[in-house]
Amino acid sequence: MANEEMFLSGALNGWKSNIERADKMFSNFTPEQLLKEVAPGKNRLIYLWGHLTAVHDAMLPLLDFGPRLHPEFDVPFISNPDKAVPSMPSTEEVRKSWNDVNRKLSEGFAGLRTEDWLQKHTAVSDEDFAKEPLRNRFAILLSRTNHLSYHLGQAALNSK
């Protein structure tokens, strides 16, 4: 394996292991537990799960894998804080969307060549990318893995 493939594989392993950790954690919560706040006055677990789903869904156009599967998740889970939107997707809708979005991402990952990861993501202009070549797909992979860990740490406060 070439050096560049080794670096990429390490990062893809990190993504996968965090997704598996999240799968396990969220699927172990009962629907009642999912309505609990991670700490008093803070986000509920279902909000974190929906938020992660929405952020991962937004990676699809950002990595040029196609349109979002669930743009309707933005209003309840990104542009508004928890408990601000009266109607939100059910637990089952969040679970299914989470799985669909991550499956679609992993298909997209599998279709990229190593060097494709160093191409710009779609939210940066050609001009800016010429100046800042690290604003590439790989940066999105790493930052979203970290974002997932960040919220897993919060969700873990309620597990066990």
Next chain:
Amino acid sequence: MANEEMFLSGALNGWKSNIERADKMFSNFTPEQLLKEVAPGKNRLIYLWGHLTAVHDAMLPLLDFGPRLHPEFDVPFISNPDKAVPSMPSTEEVRKSWNDVNRKLSEGFAGLRTEDWLQKHTAVSDEDFAKEPLRNRFAILLSRTNHLSYHLGQAALNSK
């Protein structure tokens, strides 16, 4: 910049930005706030800060940068849960150790060539590394960045 350097630079940027985020977050807490639990019955902020310091300190021998600076952090911050050890380092000791350890790590990072990141870390045997070549220094960098994000998500519940 060669492709392999681009991948490495992206990951080092992720480490740096998380360290900066942690610096900012922990230094903004007052000594009284640092004694607060992140959620009822959970770890105190000072414990998280000491725990992160101890885990980063342990990266020094793991990446072959030299011996640990603060092995005495293990008992209060790794091998025991919060509030189990009667005497623990003061806030000022944690703050100073956190800074010293991260500075030493960043000096170590600066001394590595790109390909050195793909060498085995010191906790894996030659035999196992031959079978699992991704158990390299780079994997430690990524997993510790994720570990930092995980606990930052918890600490953030108490900020602002």
